[in-house]
Amino acid sequence: MAQIIDGKKVAAEIREELRHKAAELYREHNIKPGLAILLVGNNPASEIYVKMKIKACAETGFHSVVEREPDDIPESKVLDYISKWNADPEIHGILVQLPLPGHIDENKVIEAISPEKDVDGFHPVSAGKLLLGLDGFVSCTPAGIMELIKRYGIETSGKHAVVVGRSNIVGKPVANLMARKSKNANSIVTICHSAAGDIGQYTRQADILISAVGSPLMIKKDMVKEGAVIFDVGINRVDDSSAKKGYRVVGDVDFDPVKDIASAITPVPGGIGPMTIAMLLSNTFESAAKRI
């Protein structure tokens, strides 16, 4: 039976640390970390994520502003919000919740955010710095995985890390972080994706398996090597008539059977999700602290 990697607990510890650090920053320098969020449309998942981010800011003693706009907002208005927040000294982090409606160019919006306030780590400058091993904002979910590796003392050097999924938000950055020549990384990394055909051929080789595809229960027991460490980034809703809400949330990994052969595994919910929010707060704090 695998050790459960308790992201919820670690995230709560990080948030408590940040609450103290934020209070000190305010006491000594009169700076309160500030996060601005733009939510466009009414995607139910985005609504939930944004609500959690606002609540997290309030509980950590951060300042937050949220603007909600309908689906048909012109792109120019989105860019106006970003210009305003780029210039606002009380805002240290800017987050445009994705996805955006089809008529808005997501890349253009991301590129409009000042790299100094890019707490999501999506700007090309942040992505480039990550690739080059320079200091910059790291996308929150990959940063959360790396933090769990560090805090749980998971051996990574020379291990084979297999990343399933090649998104800009998770797959690509986490693969780069794992391959970095540094402590708690230095892994041999494979990225696999939909063109792999038989994904199991790759995942079975993983000492560390990171799944970020958004495909419910796709990683089965026979696709996992005995003793592997599993990070499940998937947050998928599946119909469940026995659940109160009519659905339940599952990961990319078929948790119950897989936990019997893995050495450690993140649950869904309560694994990576809370860590993503903790790292958003951490990035926002770091951005604010640079103002000293």
Ligand code: GUN
């Ligand atoms: N949509 C899904 N995940 C994220 C995230 O981490 N940041 C933003 N901005 N949008 C998202």
